[in-house]
Amino acid sequence: MLYQxxxxxxxxxxxxxxxxxxFLALTKSPRIxxxxxxIITIKTATDIMTSLINAFVMMRIVTDGIQVFLIPSGPCIYxxxxxxxxxxxxxxxxxxxxxxxxxxxxxxxxxxxYVRDPKARTLLLTAFCLSIPSFFHxxxxxxxxxxxxxxxxxxALGLDESYPIVLTGPxxxxxxxxxxxxxxxxxxxxxxxxxxLRDVLLNYSLRMGGVTNDTKKLNRVLVKVRKKTYDKTxx
Numbered sequence: 230m231l232y233q234x235x236x237x238x239x240x241x242x243x244x245x246x247x248x249x250x251x252f253l254a255l256t257k258s259p260r261i262x263x264x265x266x267x268i269i270t271i272k273t274a275t276d277i278m279t280s281l282i283n284a285f286v287m288m289r290i291v292t293d294g295i296q297v298f299l300i301p302s303g304p305c306i307y308x309x310x311x312x313x314x315x316x317x318x319x320x321x322x323x324x325x326x327x328x329x330x331x332x333x334x335x336x337x338x339x340x341x342x343y344v345r346d347p348k349a350r351t352l353l354l355t356a357f358c359l360s361i362p363s364f365f366h367x368x369x370x371x372x373x374x375x376x377x378x379x380x381x382x383x384x385a386l387g388l389d390e391s392y393p394i395v396l397t398g399p400x401x402x403x404x405x406x407x408x409x410x411x412x413x414x415x416x417x418x419x420x421x422x423x424x425x426l427r428d429v430l431l432n433y434s435l436r437m438g439g440v441t442n443d444t445k446k447l448n449r450v451l452v453k454v455r456k457k458t459y460d461k462t463x464x
Contacts, residue, residue, distance in 0.1 A: 232289070236303070237284060240280045243283075244281060247276040247277045248277060251277075254269040254273070264341070264347065267353065268334050268352060271352070272334070275323055275327045275330060282323065284303060285316050286303045286305045286317050287303030288317045289301075290405065291386075296397050296401075297406070298401070299396035300386075300388070301313040301317070306394050311371075311374055314374050314396055314401075315371045318371055319364075319367055321409075322367045325363050325408070325411060325412055325415055328415040329363075331419050332419055332422045333356075333359065335422045335423060335425075336422070339426060367408075370400070374400060378399075378400070380395065380398075381397050383395050
């Protein structure tokens with residue numbers, strides 16, 4: 230019971246906070262920040278979907294070192310094992326898309342800084358195109374799901390009737406392993422992209438700072454020259 234309560238609380242907070250951030254991005258952002266508001270809106274929409282699906286499945290991932298067991302405890306149990314597995318896979322899909330979009334947001338910042346401002350339509354189209362491979366990948370895994378080979382009785386794991394569905398089998402093992410490896414790789418790419426963009430911004434700031442200092446020195450020299458000229462003229 231405590232597990233469900235914790236999931237419900239965090240999922241609700243995720244939906245509320247991200248919905249509030251989306252509202253601010255859509256209604257309170259100045260016109261000059263329109264592109265940033267689009268990026269934030271896409272990011273918050275992904276977070277909202279992740280929170281909703283998490284509340285729907287409330288999945289536990291358990292392993293004995295040989296097999297992987299998925300034990301849902303959310304409302305998906307009333308819709309059957311297929312709904313629970315599909316919800317779990319699509320939640321993972323949104324998590325991966327979330328990380329991919331973080332990488333894209335970093336790249337867009339570089340693009341805005343050194344190339345030009347992309348159109349809002351370009352951002353939306355990019356987000357849509359990036360989501361297609363993940364959804365297609367998850368749909369393939371779901372299409373291979375079989376009730377006979379991918380479910381076992383809860384009693385086999387010593388569970389009571391509060392956990393009526395337990396998913397296991399080769400499909401569960403390989404799909405869980407694959408998507409979590411993908412998440413780990415994508416998370417590493419996010420970190421590397423962040424480090425790269427941080428260096429780019431630092432170098433850009435140093436260059437801009439150098440130009441500013443040179444300009445200040447030039448202004449000081451011009452002021453001194455003008456002052457000396459004024460003093461000579463007044464004498």
